Amino acid sequence: KNPSPANGAQEVPTDEVMLSWYPAPDPENPDVPNPAITAHRLYTNFDNPDDPNLYFVAEIPNTGERAEYGPFTLETDITYCWRVDEVLPDVNDITGVLWRFETVKSTPIITGHPSYQVVEEGGTASFTVEVDSMSPPTFQWYRYVDGTNDIALTDSEKISGSQEQTLYLSNAQLDDEGGFYCIVSNLSGIPVTSQTALFGIKRRLAYWSFEDNNPNSVVPGSPATIVYGNPTFVAGPVGNAMNFHTGLDMLYTDPNETLSYFDICNYTMTVACWVNTTNARTWVPFVARHGESGQGWQLRQGSVAGRPTFTTRGTGNDDGTRGDRTIADGNWHYVVGTFDGTDQKIKKLYIDGVLSKVYSEDTGKLLRAGDEVSGLINPTLLPVGIAGRVTGDLENMTIETWNIAGAKYDEVEIYNYVLDAETIAQNYANITGQSVCVEQPENDLDGNCFVDLNDFVIFASEWLGGSLIQPNL
Incomplete structure (x- = not known):
């Protein structure tokens, strides 16, 4: 009884998983373990979670205390099953109940959204999504229409990377303007959607x-x-x-x-x-x-x-x-x-x-x-x-x-x-029809927006000139 991971548990970590449980209770006194139990037989489907059958893993001696076995290294996004049968002398084993738990979902996490792009007509735009994923991610890029009829992109003469981390749009034209986003999936079966990146022709x-x-x-x-x-x-x-x-x-x-x-x-x-x-x-x-x-x-x-x-x-x-x-x-x-x-x-x-x-x-x-x-x-x-x-x-x-x-x-x-x-x-x-001085150059002494010979003449005419007042001694 009282298994760990608990029956129906979710988001169970996959590393160093220990199975533990209490011995079955004494039929005469349910508050204490059955003293007749000599061992616990553990069955799991951990090697093949798709198999509905459980297979013998180990026999663990009964100490009357909480028993445990492991550790196991499991996969993400999986529902695992296990059972403990109690061994009694000279009689058939007491078949345990079936326990299930789900390991942690490897839901992808988008850490970097695609950025807006403005490029020259005929240029190439690129959109990248950054992802943390515990299982291999897959990508599908979309062109935004109205949130309902958005277009799933496929590679073509103009588009590449439609199912990759980075989408490229080449020979960009006005009719390519709009929004682009990516849906990222993995073994968790829980897709996540990036923000929509706006794209425009520089104009x-x-x-x-x-x-x-x-x-x-x-x-x-x-x-x-x-x-x-x-x-x-x-x-x-x-x-x-x-x-x-x-x-x-x-x-x-x-x-x-x-x-x-x-x-x-x-x-x-x-x-x-x-x-x-x-x-x-x-x-x-x-x-x-x-x-x-x-x-x-x-x-x-x-x-x-x-x-x-x-x-x-x-x-x-x-x-x-x-x-x-x-x-x-x-x-x-x-x-x-x-x-x-x-x-x-x-x-x-x-x-x-x-x-x-x-x-x-x-x-x-x-x-x-x-x-x-x-x-x-x-x-x-x-x-x-x-x-x-x-x-x-x-x-x-x-x-x-x-x-x-x-x-x-x-x-x-x-x-x-x-x-x-x-x-x-x-x-x-x-x-x-008037000239504009965008930035007054340093040493432009006559204010004509050029540093030229006339500025040197002004500078030379004031060479060694000064107005320093010194104290009378």
Whole structure:
């Protein structure tokens, strides 16, 4: 009686398994062992758990105390059976009851999920899942559709490793964009599913040029745009722009088409716009995808009226450092926010092609040229808004008319990757016809963004000059 492992036990470790039990009780006094028992005969199916029969293993002398036998080294994911028959002198053995136990499940544990990928068109993406498994794992990769009709991948001209630890997608095209995940199985019979890794072609996701009186993004496949109020088309820095009136007008993407289209921006993104306003206010958006209640992002005026900031929810430094200059002066300004939540873990703000920086008021030294972030942007299902933001949820969306600041907008763009400083400066220079100094070189004494002979002349003219005041002795 009282076997160990107990009858019906689960998750029994497989190493050094000892079987133990108490002798059968005395029929005349059930509180004590039967003194007539001379030995215990142990039967198991440990050598072949699929065999319904038990086979003799050993005879263990009865001491009247708890008996044990072992150790055994067993396999994971197996139901084992055993029995102890009691030996009596001159009579048949007392056949014991059948005991069963299950060894520990070798359920695979995913220790590393596949990461999002953005690659150039025609490039190769790879997705890897890291697994700890007590028994040999098997892999099956899927392309996400809707959680019900997801597609089990097979190797083809473009796909390799569909049943391996690493999936490769070669010659990637726009129609390959989406989510990929892996189901890992092993002898436990308990599959586990990795997180879904988003995949995209490195590209501009949306572009509102406002040419030909068109309020929609002109990027093929991007969501349609809904016009709220009555914004008007006006002249902009490039052809047409749109003029939005305070508290009245904005644009937002069709919620039915937006759902996951911009989700890849939660990993890396760039949002850019040309804006012209005299309406200096705090915390009003230029371009936003929600951006409140811990969800989404927004490029907007910050804590100081008229100064831009880039807000990313859930990333650390959420609100973002305010820009180093105002844009609410009635002139066209190019405002850009970039976010990298994966590699560099930083977000940056650019104004008129130049990185916004923070300097010490006391020493003039550079304090930071961007905000460190600790993770990804928190997801949202809400649409992207221009000149305002949409909050709430899909069932009860709120157009925040009170946060619409009158302004003109042009060349509004969203990318699924980080534009570098040189590209941003070049965009500004191409539209304005003005040169941009991306980074002032050290020893550029005349401020022309070059270190040249003229800087040497300035340096030489001041050679041995000084203004050191020494004490009178």
